[in-house]
Amino acid sequence: MTHPALIPGIGVEDTPRVFSTNWAVFGIAGVLVLGVVVWGFLAPDSISAAGAASLGWVTDNFGWLFSLLAIATIGFMFVVGYGRTGGIRLGADDESPEFSTVSWIAMLFSAGMGIGLLFWGPAEPLAYFTDVPPGFTAEPGSRDAMLDALAQSILHWGPMAWAFYALVGGAIAYAAYRRGRAPLISAIFRPIFGERTEGWIGAVIDVFAIIVTLFGTGVTLGMGTLQIASGVEVVTGIGPLGNAGLIVIITILTAAFVVSAVSGIKRGIRALSNINMVIAAVIGVFIFIAGPTLFLLNMIPASVSAFFGExxxxxxxxxxxxxxxxxxxxxxxxxxxxxxxxxxxxxxxFIAKISRGRTLREFVTVVIVVPSIVCIVWFGIMGGTTMLFESQGSGIADAGSPEAILFAVFGALPFGVVLSVLAMISIILFFVTSADSAAIVMGSMSQRGKPEPSTWVTITWGVLLGAAALALLLAGG
Structure with missing residues (x-):
């Protein structure tokens, strides 16, 4: 008997499926999100306390499950990608990829991590360098502590993080472009729930997916807003912008990403992602050359060894x-x-949308391995430079908040103001590409997987996303 995966694929557009608005999903998810946004504006202390309590309960009761999931997911994806199923194409057998490999990788980063790389690139290794995580034996502030700090950062940002994305993205791409199902989260549960994924069970799954998407993205957009505000303060020399400044920043950027989202993936997101990859590369290469080059040449390979060793x-x-x-x-x-x-x-x-036509082996390699290598190099350059400057008495840690540490590092380098301006441009572009990708995906989920959601639906989710990010910021975290 032929394995189902080896049967020639059928794309969702070759089925009689109709991509109409799912009013139950759109309405329920929209009302729930709007309720949380209003709660955040009217009672920020209350929503902050509720969030802290919820986070504490989840980590206390299910912390063990997260690590188990991380290990199981990456193991499973490597088996899928490099085992006998690796040659299966996410689409018809003769289908070619829609995007070039460079654009594909650029969009992966812009949607997948973006702002976080600039926000935490220097700050996270510095935090571990000055306060060594439990289980490590290095003295804080030592060279061994630098390696431990980079190893811990690689764990959080490397292959295991990208394996989560690959698991869901690969499942959706396989279901939609090889099995003819709707490109929805609910569709990948069809082997479990059968036809009921077309009914209320599927609607519940998609509502939950929209809510998780919106608030998960909102947290990152809030970080980006804080870092843009910090950059404006550093470059212009004005005092703290306060809540009024944050409101202005989010409002302007929300308008920008809604326009980009409405323009579609091919024009808006691809162009911005390619531009941003160049800017981020310029920043990284400049720091590598103008900073402690020989130190970094030794530190980056050593961090990989430390990662596997620890x-x-x-x-x-x-x-x-x-x-x-x-x-x-x-x-x-x-x-x-x-x-x-x-x-x-x-x-x-989003990864499913941009990965059509790739084999599973290509998919796993580019979605897990390539981004992990880039993250290792990025954290090695940003984190290694930051820790070395701190050990030499530059006082980088005195900058205080994580969003300010990036600009403190730039201040210790030649052309620091230029780097700060480039970083703000990159953060803005990461903000826009992450948010417009999320708006398109939420629009697609509320229209039964429609590849290009209606403009009014995309705009609605974009505005709610910007409002949620602002509400979370004003609530204090």
């Missing part, structure tokens, strides 16, 4: 090892796993 120490860290380990897992590792999982509906659907 992998089990990091993965097996758990609350049973004491309060410090429990606090670290809750604040960092489990929080990251939850964050990546919250992004999987959005990023997974």
């Amino acid at each position: 992998l089990w120490t990091m993965l097996l860290r758990n609350p049973a090892q004491g309060n410090d380990a429990a606090a670290f897992m809750a604040s960092w590792t489990n929080y990251y796993w939850a964050w990546w999982i919250s992004w999987t509906p959005f990023v997974g659907m």
